[in-house]
Amino acid sequence: MENKKLKILIVDDDVELCQMYVEIFQNANFEVISARDGLEGLDLATKEIPDVIFTGIVMPRMDGFSMIESLKKTVMTSSIPIVISSHMGREEDKIRAESLGVKDFIVRDTTRPIEVVERINSLFAQAGGEYELEFNPYALDAQKLAKELNFQASYLCLDCSEKLALKLKLTNPKDRVFEASFVCPKCGLVVK
Ligand SMILES: [Zn+2]
Numbered sequence: 001m002e003n004k005k006l007k008i009l010i011v012d013d014d015v016e017l018c019q020m021y022v023e024i025f026q027n028a029n030f031e032v033i034s035a036r037d038g039l040e041g042l043d044l045a046t047k048e049i050p051d052v053i054f055t056g057i058v059m060p061r062m063d064g065f066s067m068i069e070s071l072k073k074t075v076m077t078s079s080i081p082i083v084i085s086s087h088m089g090r091e092e093d094k095i096r097a098e099s100l101g102v103k104d105f106i107v108r109d110t111t112r113p114i115e116v117v118e119r120i121n122s123l124f125a126q127a128g129g130e131y132e133l134e135f136n137p138y139a140l141d142a143q144k145l146a147k148e149l150n151f152q153a154s155y156l157c158l159d160c161s162e163k164l165a166l167k168l169k170l171t172n173p174k175d176r177v178f179e180a181s182f183v184c185p186k187c188g189l190v191v192k
Contacts, residue, residue: 055084
């Protein structure tokens with residue numbers, strides 16, 4: 001596999017902190033983009049489809065949780081791994097993060113920046129460039145995506161009527177080309 005840089009989107013309204021992480025991740029060989037608040041983050045995530053998002057919680061205009069909720073509603077952004085950078089590490093925030101499927105919850109004051117890089121890197125050790133999305137036919141761009149993939153069925157397995165999952169395999173990391181197929185999680189039927 002070619003040496004592909006992982007693209008990280010850092011979202012934080014703390015300019016100094018954001019800049020520090022930009023440099024740290026650049027040094028760790030990531031391609032880095034950054035946004036100042038959730039609204040900008042949402043916009044960039046949709047345009048750039050980063051490999052991972054590292055976001056703060058409290059921000060003006062749109063906070064981290066609202067941004068995550070919006071990302072989860074769109075097929076192409078719903079499976080981007082998200083890591084929260086928390087200032088206070090409040091228990092209620094942790095619970096909310098977990099319910100939104102956030103991959104890691106990092107409490108800033110007790111975590112050294114290099115450890116942050118390690119924890120984010122470890123998310124990709126297992127992944128191996130395959131993304132499995134639950135295909136939600138009611139997501140905003142679901143119909144469009146299904147059409148692009150020439151998939152016109154009811155999103156249900158023809159054999160067992162289980163809800164199909166969308167499987168994306170990264171075949172060309174540089175241009176972010178995916179090989180897409182629908183798979184039945186129950187009987188394994190594959191629809192290409
Ligand atoms: Zn099936």
